[in-house]
Every structure is written in structure tokens, then in C-alpha cells.
Amino acid sequence: MNIKDLRYFLAVAELQHFGRAAEQCCVSQPTLSGQIKKLEAELDVTLLERTNRRVMLTEIGEQVAVSARRILREVDTIQDAARSSHDPLSGKFRLGAFPTLSTYIFPSLVPKVKQSLPDLRLILVEEKTAVLIEKLRHGELDAALLALPVRDDFLVSQALFDDEFLLAVPPEHELASQKSIDQSVLKNHRLLLLEEGHCLRDQALEVCQLNGIAEEQDFRATGLETLRQMVKAGSGITFMPRIAVQAEEANIRYVPFTHPAPVRTIGLVWRKTTARQPVIDKLVEQLGG
Known part of the structure; x- marks a missing residue:
């Protein structure tokens, strides 16, 4: 068994097509097919169910694919570590962020990184917080932008900035004319919130619970932009992080809270054991500046 055969096998498993897999791997189809048959013979199992129209993984093929992905991730990690030992600011760097942050921070971050770290290949991953933490723990990410605190003995963090919450209301809403409002005022209102799994929902619920604010039970958004459009349509009010506030928006008003305003x-x-500390230090400098 060799690494190249595992890459061939995973390409077919993911694309479900020998021809496209061969093209992706830059080899001829007979070469790729022959190497996979060799792998099956070596393992004495059938990894792929072949038909005229498609290719499917067998049950044992599914199990081997999971292990193969893990092995190849480790191989990539070894290769990246070797490259970064010669130039610690080069190679791939996998950075994650949760959806209510990534949309607003990644576009400005990428050009900064390209300018300051031209030899670094930044791979961006958008996932919910729980998924990002698991990917960090399993070495699938090098670092992630998260709402603090993150309580995990395997991970370490550096605070970068506070993102204040504003109240987003339609222009005709009774609170739209206020220059600022106290959180307690919201006891008489229901808030539109995100669905389960979003850390912004958890943060908003914490504010709601502290102040006796109710949630609108009949609607839960899948994303922040859906919340924004619901407010614009006059369907309710919500919390909006300042980083997501767009200048000169029609049909919506953002009202700040009085001190102390809710913030995230x-x-x-990143992992305490990371070998990418020089890159992380540069990112902290870029993001915290």
C-alpha cells in the first residue's frame, strides 16, 4: 500500500467516476484503475462497486475511505511542517470562522494576508462553532476565529476585538427614533433569532435571559442576512453585530444600546501544540490591529 494509491482511491470515491478522478490525479484512466485494483488485491477486499453509469463505495470501502482521509491529512501535515521549517511563513494555512463572522471578516483579511505573507496559501473554512472546534482538535484546521471564551484544555486563544451588538428595527418601529436604548426596554418585545447551532444565537439568548426578553418562536433564521431581510420586511427586530452593519441601508435602522452594551x-x-506559531502571530497582528 502506498500514499499515491490512497489518493487515487479517494479521488474515485469522491468523484464517483474513474475518468474524472484520473484527470484530477493527472494520470491515465487505465493507470488509476490498475492501481486501485492492486490496492484491492493487497487488502483482499472490494472497495468499489462498479457499474456502467457510476461508481459506489462498498461498506468496507466506506471504512477504508475514512481512514485514508485521516492518513492523507497527516501526510499533508508532515509535508507542510517540513516546508514551514525552511520558511515558517509559507505553505498552507487552514483558517476557520463561524458564518456570522466569516462573511464580514474574510474579504478584508485575504488581501492583507496576501500582502504581508505572499508565500502563504490561506485556505478558508466556514462552519458553525462546534464543527470548527472539532476540526481544530483533529488537526483539520490550523486556527479559527471564534467567540470567546473557548473552554478546551487542548486549545489556546488570543482576544482580538469586541464586536458590539446593535438593535436592528424597521424604520416605522416604535424604537427606531431612539438614539440609544437600555436592554431592559426589550422586555415588551420578541426578538427574531438564528436557528440552533449558531453561536450568535447562544450569545443573543444569554442577553435575552439576563433581561427577560422573549424570542419569536414562529421563525428562526438560517443566516444573518435572512434576519436582516426579515427586519427590513417589518417582520420583527433582532440583534445585529456591528461588524455586519452595512452603511446607508434602506428600510432598517440600527439603534445602539446604552452602556454597558452587549458584545461578543x-x-x-489554535492548538497548544501547533507548529505554525509564526503565522499565527502574524494573523493576530493583522486582525487585532
Whole structure:
């Protein structure tokens, strides 16, 4: 068994087509097919169910694919570590962020990184917080932008900035004319919130619970932009992080809270055992500046 055969096998498993897999691997189809048959013979199992129209993984093929992905991730990690030992600011760097942050921070971050770290290949991953933490723990990410605190003995974090919450209301709403409002005022209102799994929902619920604010039960958005459009349509009010506030928006008004305003602290999180500390230090400098 060799690494190249595992890459061939995974290409077919993911594309479900020998021809496209061969093209992706830059080899001829007979070469790729022959190497996979060799792998099956070596393992004495059938990994792929072949038909005239498609290719499917067998049950044992599914199990081998899971292990193969893990092995190839480790191989990539070894290769990246070797490259970065010669130039610690080069190679691939996998950075994650949760959806209610990534949309607004990635576009400005990428050009900064390209300018300051021209030899670094930044791979961006958008996932919910729980998924990002698992990917960090399993070495699938090098670092992630998360709302702090993150309580995990395997991880370390650096606070970058506070992202204040504003109240988003339609222009005709009774609170739209206020220059600022106290959180307690919201006891008489229901808030539109995101669905389960979003850390922004958890942060908003914490504010609601502290102040006796109710949630609108009949609607839960899948994303922040859906919430924004619901407010514009006059369907309710919600919390909006300042980083997501767009200038000169029609049909929506953002009202700040009086001190102390609710905030979320955004930080960079990474493994204590990371070999990419020089890159992380540069990112902290870029993001915290």
C-alpha cells in the first residue's frame, strides 16, 4: 500500500467516476484503475462497486475511505511542517470562522494576508462553532476565529476585538427614533433569532435571559442576512453585530444600546501544540490591529 494509491482511491470515491478522478490525479484512466485494483488485491477486499453509469463505495470501502482521509491529512501535515521549517511563513494555512463572522471578516483579511505573507496559501473554512472546534482538535484546521471564551484544555486563544451588538428595527418601529436604548426596554418585545447551532444565537439568548426578553418562536433564521431581510420586511427586530452593519441601508435602522452594551469578544484559537506559531502571530497582528 502506498500514499499515491490512497489518493487515487479517494479521488474515485469522491468523484464517483474513474475518468474524472484520473484527470484530477493527472494520470491515465487505465493507470488509476490498475492501481486501485492492486490496492484491492493487497487488502483482499472490494472497495468499489462498479457499474456502467457510476461508481459506489462498498461498506468496507466506506471504512477504508475514512481512514485514508485521516492518513492523507497527516501526510499533508508532515509535508507542510517540513516546508514551514525552511520558511515558517509559507505553505498552507487552514483558517476557520463561524458564518456570522466569516462573511464580514474574510474579504478584508485575504488581501492583507496576501500582502504581508505572499508565500502563504490561506485556505478558508466556514462552519458553525462546534464543527470548527472539532476540526481544530483533529488537526483539520490550523486556527479559527471564534467567540470567546473557548473552554478546551487542548486549545489556546488570543482576544482580538469586541464586536458590539446593535438593535436592528424597521424604520416605522416604535424604537427606531431612539438614539440609544437600555436592554431592559426589550422586555415588551420578541426578538427574531438564528436557528440552533449558531453561536450568535447562544450569545443573543444569554442577553435575552439576563433581561427577560422573549424570542419569536414562529421563525428562526438560517443566516444573518435572512434576519436582516426579515427586519427590513417589518417582520420583527433582532440583534445585529456591528461588524455586519452595512452603511446607508434602506428600510432598517440600527439603534445602539446604552452602556454597558452587549458584545461578543472575537479571538483567534489554535492548538497548544501547533507548529505554525509564526503565522499565527502574524494573523493576530493583522486582525487585532
